[in-house]
Amino acid sequence: MAKLTNWRVMAFVAGLGMAGAAGADPALVFDLGGKFDKSFNEAAYSGAQRWVSETGGSYREIEMQSEAQREQALRRLAETGSNPIVMTGFAFGNVLNEVAPDYPDTKFVIIDMVVEQPNVRSVVFQEHEGSYLVGMLAAMASRSGTVGFIGGMDIPLIRKFACGYVQGARAVNPDAVIIQNMTGTTPAAWNDPVKGSELARAQIAQGADVIYAAAGGTGVGVLQTAADEGILSIGVDSNQNHLHPGKVLTSMLKRVDNAVYNALSQGKAVESGFFVMGLANGGVGYALDEHNEALITADMQATVDEATDSIAGGALVVHDYMSDNACPVE
């Protein structure tokens, strides 16, 4: 409660336009999906919670509600002394590039985007590598030879997921049929479980028996329908295996939680620069726990682990959609 009161006092100080109140807590800014999206933002949240429970520290958090708020939130947090300021999502890129030089003493951490400023730490993930692995698992688990992919919006980031997935599926089954759908064209597509459920049904009707959802909160509906219809699904970003134990084949892990945890742990001393989180350094991967161990056979695991090693070692290169805005396979 004392912490809360302190915030409120600061709110008034800031509200009166008297910037610069002392407050050394780090801050975490969630993108428009909201922090409980069971996926990307929630991974960031759980990383921060892990830091809180281990260190007993406190941090401030804000959920974005509009585009114009981005700059506002960053400036206000910087002016009230939050340090470091961690934000999730590529949409902050442009704004941060303008804001960061104005607060040279504040450290910023941006996830999913590269911002070249001396006080910014940019963390990007090799989602195509993790998607490749779950694509392999999907094709191996599929009996029909048809697997599905459901994305949120048709944006480059999601094409990157899809491209890695298709490459992985084709690697184990060159004849695999991959059905791809996007949920929508408005930002509501990231949080539309009903539509996700409809798309999953449509893909099942076309023969898909494993469906990978890379669609934020929409994926909850995909996983639910897959479980109801008795087929397998693949979660994304966070470990979603527990949502339907025994029905979720695996989850493509994007360790946003680790990125946030590391940033908060290092505090003001957080190292700036450009960090790529891939298979080699545990930034992405696939989830294996008590909920899906019965689904992943020893053979499957061996194949995937072999691929993991060769990707990590550089022997196998998964094509990154972002590198040339094209995917070699459909």
Add this chain to the structure above:
Amino acid sequence: MRELPQWVDVIVVPVVSLLLAAVISALVILAIGEDPVLALQTMVSGALGSSYGWGYTLYYTTNFIFTGLAVSVAFQARLFNIGGEGQAMVGGLGLALACLYLPLPHWILALPVAMLAAFIFGAAWAALPAWLQARRGSHVVITTIMFNFIAAALLNYLLVNALRPPDSMDPATAQFPGGTHLPTLADLFAVFGIGFAKSAPVNVSLIVALAACFGVWLLMWRTRLGFALRAYGNSETAASYAGISPYRMIMVAMLISGGLSGCMAINNVMGEAERLVLNATEGAGFIGIAVALMGRSHPVGVILAALLFGFLFQGGAELALWTSIPRELIVVIQALVILFTGALDNMVRGGIGFVRDVAHTLREAPERQGKG
């Protein structure tokens, strides 16, 4: 019940509606264990307590003035244009194309050119639903809603596949060239030596928006065309009898409406982001409906209602920023205001009329006794 005097209708009814919305919001905030007084203070000081807060409040206000005006022009002709969102998106597209591909060295030139492009694109997006309504009788409410989705799909496709710089991950156009940068209110005030928060996004578009309000007032109440539009809105048969073409009225009202929605882009796309992002309109087209309803489809009312919603948006953002009130609740508060000022308007009006009638009766009662 007799008719309420105009000042009651215009001032007392909205104020009572707002108070009711505030009281219920306060109860909701109490119910989740937060302090409503503190919440109100946070909203007021955050939205109106500094030039910085005003800068954001007026930025949102500018958006809502354009979309509110758009809805109210169509509403004067009894057309319910729900497509403000899509028209504003496509207007943004037109503006972005103008800013990116036309040589515009200075904002004095860039503003009218970009605004014209935004107007034309927005109007074009309203033209097809208008034509379908006028010639085929397809209800404009349905078609404009559908056009919102088509606009979103079009924009998504173009931003991802055509307008996005190849090395960027973000589905957005490149940054507009420097010549198209609009001066912020801080820049304008600096000319007169008045200090204003530099980082606030409010810009010269606010003045354009106010000018547009005056323009709409002139058009609707001081020109023959405006008279024809309002006559058509009040009675189609009477207007037809008087020689006013319903086809022409529907087309004109919707084109102006779509164009005004499109013009919102000079604020959010050109003034704030200075590039076209996927999620640029953020529901301002829909808020415009509430603004027009609350503003009684009159430009002055639209300005006041837009200011109120600007306050709610910025105040709501401050609530989310500085208290632990969840953001869903802020939507609830905004919805309550819309509910009371828009949908439950007649309830408040009836209540006020009833109170007045009772007061009237009580006042007269002793007089009658005296006479008896």
